[in-house]
Amino acid sequence: MPLRFTLRQLEYLVAVGEMGSIALAAERLSVSSPSISAAISQLEDEFGLQLFVRKHAHGLSPTQAGRQFLLQAKKTLAEADALNGLARDIAGKVQGPLAVGCLLTFAQIIVPPLRRRFEQAYPDVRVTQCELHQDDIFDKLRRAEIDVALSYDLDIPPDLDFIPLRSLPPYAMVHETHPLAHLPAVSVEELKDHPMILLDLPHSADYFLSFFRQLNVKPRIAERTRDMAVLRSLVANGFGYSIANIRPHSEMSPDGRPLKFIPLTGAVRPMKMGLLLARGAQSAKTVNAFVSHCRELLAAWNYPGQSLGQG
Numbered sequence: 001m002p003l004r005f006t007l008r009q010l011e012y013l014v015a016v017g018e019m020g021s022i023a024l025a026a027e028r029l030s031v032s033s034p035s036i037s038a039a040i041s042q043l044e045d046e047f048g049l050q051l052f053v054r055k056h057a058h059g060l061s062p063t064q065a066g067r068q069f070l071l072q073a074k075k076t077l078a079e080a081d082a083l084n085g086l087a088r089d090i091a092g093k094v095q096g097p098l099a100v101g102c103l104l105t106f107a108q109i110i111v112p113p114l115r116r117r118f119e120q121a122y123p124d125v126r127v128t129q130c131e132l133h134q135d136d137i138f139d140k141l142r143r144a145e146i147d148v149a150l151s152y153d154l155d156i157p158p159d160l161d162f163i164p165l166r167s168l169p170p171y172a173m174v175h176e177t178h179p180l181a182h183l184p185a186v187s188v189e190e191l192k193d194h195p196m197i198l199l200d201l202p203h204s205a206d207y208f209l210s211f212f213r214q215l216n217v218k219p220r221i222a223e224r225t226r227d228m229a230v231l232r233s234l235v236a237n238g239f240g241y242s243i244a245n246i247r248p249h250s251e252m253s254p255d256g257r258p259l260k261f262i263p264l265t266g267a268v269r270p271m272k273m274g275l276l277l278a279r280g281a282q283s284a285k286t287v288n289a290f291v292s293h294c295r296e297l298l299a300a301w302n303y304p305g306q307s308l309g310q311g
Contacts, residue, residue: 004046007080010073012039016052017070021059043069078144094289095124101140101149105204105228106246106273107131110150118293125286134203141278147287150294152245153272154203161277163291165298168245169270170211172262173231175238181260188215188266195222195240197231208243211268229254245271273298 015025016036026033044051051066062070102111107129115127132140134154140146141160156162172186180186180194188211196219198205212219222240225231235242236253243264251259275294281287 005043007077009039009043010077012036013043013051014070014073014077016040016060017062017066019059020061024059074143081144093124094122094286096286097126097128098148098286098290099146100127100129100290101132101137101146101151101276102129103137103149103151104131104133104201104226105199105244106150108228109246109248110273114150114294114297117297118290121293122286122289125289133201137276141276144278147277147281147284148290149276150273151276152204152207153274154207156276159279161279161281162274163277163295164272164274165294166273166301167270168273170208170243170245170264170268171247172241172243172264173235173247174241174260174262175236176258176260177238178241178260180241180262183262185263185265188212188217188264188268191241191243192217192219195220197223197225197234197240197242199226199228199231199242199244200224201226207271211243211264211266214267232259233257235259246273 012025012029012031012035015029016022019025019028022033022036022040026036029036040051047069049065049069050063051069052060052062054060100111100115111129115129119125119127130140130146132149134151137146137149137151138157138160141149151162153162153164172180172191174181178194180190183190192212192215198208198219198221209219220240223234225234228244231242231244232248232253233255234240236255236257236259247261251261253259275291277287277291
């Protein structure tokens with residue numbers, strides 16, 4: 001029996017299933033909406049099945065048959081990627097696509113310079129990147145939607161591999177007139193009675209709050225945010241201090257106000273920044289090259305006095 005579908009059609013099918021809309025799927029894949037609509041119609045005609053229910057106000061929803069097709073389509077696309085990877089490894093060349101995930105807290109500081117240097121060293125690799133929360137990173141690695149991710153050693157599940165690259169100790173961030181701004185270092189005990197701006201991200205928030213639990217005290221949480229830029233602006237405008245592990249190259253907030261970064265002392269464990277991979281993924285030549293590249297560049301990084309990739 002001749003092949004009744006193409007991998008491109010399956011890619012469009014999966015995009016529509018995940019996005020719930022032809023227009024959003026078209027935007028994600030950088031193709032026209034009519035192309036995706038035609039591909040879905042062709043699949044439905046070929047197999048004599050309705051794969052989606054069209055809802056004018058809410059986009060498209062997969063039918064029962066559509067849900068089963070989506071599961072199998074994802075498996076087929078993953079197998080096709082595996083064949084491509086095998087061919088690249090046999091050819092002994094670092095090439096092809098590489099999907100990189102990154103934790104939101106340091107996506108702006110880490111990924112662009114890493115990616116630029118890697119693409120310069122390996123021009124036949126096409127890198128795509130996405131910024132994610134920790135749980136999303138776990139899910140996308142398991143579904144093979146990303147090949148590797150830069151993250152912290154926070155609650156790493158046993159089915160994923162973590163390669164540590166850099167230890168990042170915590171620091172307190174305060175505005176320039178904060179009562180503790182003059183100190184060369186500060187303890188959790190000294191911070192606990194001051195208003196706190198909590199970086200309220202999954203896993204990260206629990207890490208910061210663990211410093212206070214060790215002392216059997218509660219921080220005075222005045223604000224919560226999931227955005228590092230918003231956090232820095234809130235701190236710089238006097239709404240409270242915050243705690244973080246990665247700091248920007250500039251000591252100014254996004255709205256141009258000065259910040260102070262003070263090392264945190266006491267029993268506060270550093271976070272390890274590293275690479276997360278699905279079990280066995282490092283055997284792929286392109287992934288292994290990226291791991292080696294990250295190790296080399298981060299080992300030479302004069303943090304925090306130098307931007308990554310300088311020198």
